Amino acid sequence: MKAPFKKRYIAMILSSMMALSNNANAIEVSEKAVQIAHDTIIVDGHIDVPYRVNRGWVDVTEATEGGDFDYPRAVKGGLNAPFMSIYVPASLDNSPESTQLAHVLIDQVEAIVARAPDKFAIAKSTADVEEQFEKGLISLPLGMENGSPIQGNLDTLALFYERGIRYITLAHSQSNHISDSSYDLRRQWKGLSPFGKSLITEMNNIGIMIDISHVSDDAFYQAVALTKVPVIASHSSLRRFTPDFERNMDDDMVKALGENGGVIMINFGSGFVSKAARQWRAGYTQARNAIVEAEGDESPKLENFDETYRAENPYPYSTLDEVLDHIDHVVKLVGIDHVGIGSDYDGVGDSLPIDLKDVSTFPNLVQGMLNRGYSEADIKKVLSGNLLRVWKAVEVYAAAH
Ligand SMILES: [Zn+2]
Numbered sequence: 001m002k003a004p005f006k007k008r009y010i011a012m013i014l015s016s017m018m019a020l021s022n023n024a025n026a027i028e029v030s031e032k033a034v035q036i037a038h039d040t041i042i043v044d045g046h047i048d049v050p051y052r053v054n055r056g057w058v059d060v061t062e063a064t065e066g067g068d069f070d071y072p073r074a075v076k077g078g079l080n081a082p083f084m085s086i087y088v089p090a091s092l093d094n095s096p097e098s099t100q101l102a103h104v105l106i107d108q109v110e111a112i113v114a115r116a117p118d119k120f121a122i123a124k125s126t127a128d129v130e131e132q133f134e135k136g137l138i139s140l141p142l143g144m145e146n147g148s149p150i151q152g153n154l155d156t157l158a159l160f161y162e163r164g165i166r167y168i169t170l171a172h173s174q175s176n177h178i179s180d181s182s183y184d185l186r187r188q189w190k191g192l193s194p195f196g197k198s199l200i201t202e203m204n205n206i207g208i209m210i211d212i213s214h215v216s217d218d219a220f221y222q223a224v225a226l227t228k229v230p231v232i233a234s235h236s237s238l239r240r241f242t243p244d245f246e247r248n249m250d251d252d253m254v255k256a257l258g259e260n261g262g263v264i265m266i267n268f269g270s271g272f273v274s275k276a277a278r279q280w281r282a283g284y285t286q287a288r289n290a291i292v293e294a295e296g297d298e299s300p301k302l303e304n305f306d307e308t309y310r311a312e313n314p315y316p317y318s319t320l321d322e323v324l325d326h327i328d329h330v331v332k333l334v335g336i337d338h339v340g341i342g343s344d345y346d347g348v349g350d351s352l353p354i355d356l357k358d359v360s361t362f363p364n365l366v367q368g369m370l371n372r373g374y375s376e377a378d379i380k381k382v383l384s385g386n387l388l389r390v391w392k393a394v395e396v397y398a399a400a401h
Pocket residue numbers: 145214235
């Protein structure tokens with residue numbers, strides 16, 4: 001983009017953010033924040049566009065009514081390298097459908113790019129991300145959420161690498177053939193399975209990042225001990241702010257991740273960010289279960305339970321400030337080099353924090369960091385520098401093995 005045009009463009013974005021700030025936004029965004037968001041590669045570790053598109057087709061290359069991501073909003077927010085989540089539910093574990101769905105979702109991302117090659121391109125390397133940023137294209141790197149599609153077969157792993165998968169979240173909501181899950185009380189492997197352990201080595205050798213979001217604490221420590229390169233948490237927040245929620249990382253784990261050279265990419269979903277949102281969810285589940293227990297799951301009360309419960313108990317959305325508290329705390333524990341962004345946009349429903357409602361709001365995040373005294377160089381590390389450093393280390397290691 002030529003300089004004079006770019007200046008006008010930033011002024012335009014700024015005025016539209018200001019218009020928002022009069023109603024939806026609580027934070028006032030400066031020209032500097034918009035400029036940083038637009039001059040920097042922004043990598044988001046986890047966005048659930050493929051699953052959303054597959055469930056109910058929408059054209060995200062144009063503006064869309066619902067959801068948290070589409071091309072115009074990504075451009076406005078300065079988001080240009082969101083990892084597309086190839087998410088396969090645990091209900092498909094150990095079935096051929098698991099592998100098939102992963103392929104279908106990759107096809108969906110390829111279709112988005114094919115429909116708008118002037119807007120999007122798949123990124124299979126850090127060099128792709130950097131070159132495509134220079135060309136003004138939004139890169140769509142691929143991350144697989146749940147290793148179940150591998151089905152114990154290293155040829156399948158190699159095939160998914162060929163198709164562009166550059167990280168794998170070892171497990172999702174249930175213990176699978178690779179790893180135990182933080183959400184699953186069954187700890188069949190007490191961490192990683194024997195295959196899971198060999199998979200770590202293979203992923204290192206082939207050049208796929210290891211994502212420890214969702215796994216049990218034991219699996220995390222085993223993965224960090226086995227890997228030869230840094231790992232990522234593609235969309236996790238801190239347990240310190242959500243006590244007993246094992247899906248988030250505790251302080252000792254963050255320190256171990258720091259020593260490993262890895263990066264925790266903070267999940268924006270209110271349930272990941274604040275205790276109040278977790279308690280709300282627990283209350284919701286309890287109230288619903290009480291109806292099921294008393295009147296069975298055909299009870300008419302269940303029909304509009306969600307609406308009624310929400311009307312009586314407004315959802316406690318977390319705030320931009322609370323998200324920034326997570327970033328601050330990682331920095332306090334292990335320094336600025338180990339934190340990034342893993343919003344979970346399009347994956348956490350209507351639970352996103354005030355001021356971070358969709359992909360157009362990254363300038364708010366930047367402004368929040370500026371307000372807390374972060375330098376431009378440090379902000380750039382959080383927006384992409386840290387993740388790109390890890391990804392490059394993984395590329396370099398794989399090239400030599
Ligand atoms: Zn997830």
